[in-house]
Amino acid sequence: MTRILDPPTFSDSPFFFDRRQLAQPQREVHHVQPHSNPVVAYYHPKGVGNYHYGERHPMRPQRLELTNQLVLGYGLDKAMTMHNPRRATDEELANFHDSDYIAFLKRVTPKSAQSLTEEEQKYNVGDDCPVFFDVFAFCQQYTGASLAAARKLTSGSADIAINWSGGLHHAKKGEASGFCYVNDIVLAILELLRYHARILYIDIDIHHGDGVQEAFYSSNRVLTVSFHKYSADFFPGTGNLSEIGSDLGKYFSLNVPLQDGIDDESYISLFKAVMEPTINTFRPSSIVLQCGADSLGCDRIGSFNLSIAAHGECVRFIKSFNLPLLVLGGGGYRQSSVARCWAYETGVLAGVTLPDDVPDNQYYEFYGPDYKLHPPLTGQIQNLNSKQSLENIRVVIREKLRYLNGAPSVQMQEIPPDLYGFLQSEDRSTEETKEEMGAQGLEIRD
Ligand SMILES: [Zn+2]
Numbered sequence: 210m211t212r213i214l215d216p217p218t219f220s221d222s223p224f225f226f227d228r229r230q231l232a233q234p235q236r237e238v239h240h241v242q243p244h245s246n247p248v249v250a251y252y253h254p255k256g257v258g259n260y261h262y263g264e265r266h267p268m269r270p271q272r273l274e275l276t277n278q279l280v281l282g283y284g285l286d287k288a289m290t291m292h293n294p295r296r297a298t299d300e301e302l303a304n305f306h307d308s309d310y311i312a313f314l315k316r317v318t319p320k321s322a323q324s325l326t327e328e329e330q331k332y333n334v335g336d337d338c339p340v341f342f343d344v345f346a347f348c349q350q351y352t353g354a355s356l357a358a359a360r361k362l363t364s365g366s367a368d369i370a371i372n373w374s375g376g377l378h379h380a381k382k383g384e385a386s387g388f389c390y391v392n393d394i395v396l397a398i399l400e401l402l403r404y405h406a407r408i409l410y411i412d413i414d415i416h417h418g419d420g421v422q423e424a425f426y427s428s429n430r431v432l433t434v435s436f437h438k439y440s441a442d443f444f445p446g447t448g449n450l451s452e453i454g455s456d457l458g459k460y461f462s463l464n465v466p467l468q469d470g471i472d473d474e475s476y477i478s479l480f481k482a483v484m485e486p487t488i489n490t491f492r493p494s495s496i497v498l499q500c501g502a503d504s505l506g507c508d509r510i511g512s513f514n515l516s517i518a519a520h521g522e523c524v525r526f527i528k529s530f531n532l533p534l535l536v537l538g539g540g541g542y543r544q545s546s547v548a549r550c551w552a553y554e555t556g557v558l559a560g561v562t563l564p565d566d567v568p569d570n571q572y573y574e575f576y577g578p579d580y581k582l583h584p585p586l587t588g589q590i591q592n593l594n595s596k597q598s599l600e601n602i603r604v605v606i607r608e609k610l611r612y613l614n615g616a617p618s619v620q621m622q623e624i625p626p627d628l629y630g631f632l633q634s635e636d637r638s639t640e641e642t643k644e645e646m647g648a649q650g651l652e653i654r655d
Contacts, residue, residue, distance in 0.1 A: 247368035247528075249289040249559045250361045253277045254296075254350035257374045263339050267509055267542045268388045270347065273374050275548035275572045276538075280555050282570035288559040290367070294357035296349035297396070301356060305395045305424065307383040314345045314390060331384070338385035348391040351375050355393035355537060359400035362495060362533045369534045369558050373551045376499045376537035378418040379445060386420065387444055388540075394499060395424040397535060398431055401495055405533075406430065409493035411484065412437070413523055414501020414539040415511040417448030417464070421499075427458040432491045432613075436480060436504075438512065439466030450605055460613040463487065465602055469512040470592035473519035479599055480523050483606050488530055490610050496532050500524060500554060501539025502547040506586035509542035514587045517550045524554045534558075545575045549582055 258274030280286065302311045313332055322329060322340035334340050341347075351374040358370035378394055379387030398408050398421070410425075412418030412435040425431035439448050454462035465483060467476075488496075503511035505520055528534060536558060541547035549567075556563040565583055567576040 246560055247531075247558075248366070249369045249371065250292060250358065250367035251280070251286070251289040251555065252292045252294050252354040252358045252370065252372040252374075254354045254374060255293045257347070257350045257354075260341065260343060260347040262341055262388070266339060266388075269542075269544055270374075272541060272544040272547040273538075275544055275575060276373050276551045278570045278572055279548045279552040279567070282568035283552060283556065283561075283563050284568075285552070285555050285559055285561060285563075288561050289371075289555075292354075292357060292361075294354045296346070297352040297356055297391075297393075298349075301396065302348070302352065302391055304399055305382060305392060306380075310383045314348060317344070318342070333381075333384040333386060334390075337388060338390060344390060351377065352391050352393040352396060355397040355535070356400055358535055359397040362535060363401060363404040368531075369528070369536065371536045371555060371558060373538040373555075376414070376501060376539035377420075378412060378414060378499055378501070378539060379416070379420045381420055381423065387416065389420065392420045392424065394418075394421050394497060394537060397537075398425070398497055401497070401535070402430060405494040407432070407491060407493045409488065409491055409496045410434065410499070411496065411527060412499040412501070412539075413480075413504055413520065414499055415504040415508070415513055416443075416501065416540060417445055418499060419445045419447045422448075422452070422462050422464075425458065426454055426462060427456040429454075429457045429461050431458075432461045432463070432487070432493070434463040434465070434483065434487060436465040436476075436483075437467065438469065439464075440468070450602065453609060460609055463606060463609060465606065467513070467602075468593035468598070470514050470590040471594045472514045472592050473516050473587065475592070475594060475599055476513070476515055477519055477522050479603060481526055482603050484526065486607060486610050488532075490614050493532060495534070496527060496530070497535045497537065498524065498527050499537050499539045500551065502541030502550045503539070505541070505543070505546050505550060506589055507543055507546060508540075510540070511542070512590050514590050514592065516587050517546070517553050517583055520550055521554050521557050525557050528558060546584075546586060548572070548575070549584070553582060 258271045260270045262268045299311055310332055313328060317340050319340050319342060329335050354372040355375035358372045361367045361370045375393040377389035377392060380389035380392035401408050408431045410421055410431060410433045415438050417437040418435040422433045425433060435448055437448050448464045448466055450464055450466055452462055452464050453460055504513045504515050506514045553563060563582055565581050567580045567582060
């Protein structure tokens with residue numbers, strides 16, 4: 210790949226600097242020093258694993274407790290600052306979502322939902338996205354964590370922020386979708402856009418990151434890249450190579466459609482071959498990485514063949530670019546695999562090598578019969594991705610990146626008008642002070 214010579218950037222736009230002056234005094238965005246240990250902030254909203262989608266539903270928030278206990282069992286809390294963030298407010302959720310949809314989520318209960326057929330249809334709640342007890346509080350918790358993590362990065366007091374309870378990439382502006390109700394990723398990216406010129410969003414969940422792509426489809430300040438299984442009968446049915454963005458956002462959406470059974474070697478080599486030129490061309494000022502664990506082998510819904518080590522290698526590779534990094538969870542339907550994967554990736558991000566023996570913890574019995582961090586998960590499904598098809602994807606993506614490099618200098622008009630007020634809104638210094646207190650181990654609140 211030819212290294213691109215100084216392409217036009219978004220921050221070249223005079224309007225960009227004007228906007229920053231309007232908001233508040235410009236802050237330094239601290240980039241990670243390549244040879245120092247990054248400061249890592251970890252967000253786990255207390256009790257976020259106690260919600261229940263329903264007996265037969267594959268999404269189990271309990272996996273978040275398993276993850277957290279494994280992280281603690283490995284002693285990773287000593288390598289990071291630990292935070293129990295506050296819930297997101299209605300106003301924060303309304304920065305992306307329609308207020309009538311938020312009001313609905315807030316008032317609906319499992320009982321009232323039974324008589325709300327019309328609204329159930331309008332907001333797409335029901336089978337995939339059931340109305341369960343305290344569903345709104347669940348959304349406020351995981352979203353509050355992603356927002357606090359994003360604020361931590363923009364304040365410059367952490368280089369990497371992790372929220373495994375976030376990453377619900379399917380939720381739309383006005384409706385639920387694919388087990389997701391509120392799109393914490395879109396909201397966190399909007400928060401980052403207050404101070405960052407360009408955000409790169411990367412999605413390694415087995416499903417297409419459609420909600421995030423859609424939200425920023427016409428923006429050239431957010432480049433979305435999704436690696437996923439693509440077929441007409443696999444949810445959500447989008448994410449073809451030909452989906453590239455529109456208007457100012459043309460060429461700022463990239464999709465890597467894959468088939469069943471992709472193995473470690475093919476995935477890692479394609480991931481690196483796509484991401485390295487993408488980062489060098491787009492030159493993001495921060496990166497958001499959605500780490501859905503349903504792309505692992507032996508998932509209950511997914512059908513890839515990835516090991517935890519390979520999934521984690523993608524995280525390690527993105528970390529190596531030393532840019533402010535927000536790391537989020539996502540899908541993952543085998544609880545023991547999800548917890549292993551995200552604990553391992555927490556170790557990768559914190560620069561700590563974890564022993565393969567699972568440490569004693571509250572959920573130890575989940576890790577049998579081997580009780581290892583890296584159980585065999587691969588080789589169960591036939592790899593339907595031919596060398597030729599993967600090479601074809603690689604060539605097409607590189608061709609698209611050439612167009613991206615030729616994109617005209619960016620104006621601010623791509624930000625929807627209703628975001629201007631948001632971008633100039635409240636002074637958050639009190640809140641950030643509280644979050645700093647949280648970083649010192651002081652309990653903020655549930
Ligand atoms: Zn998924």
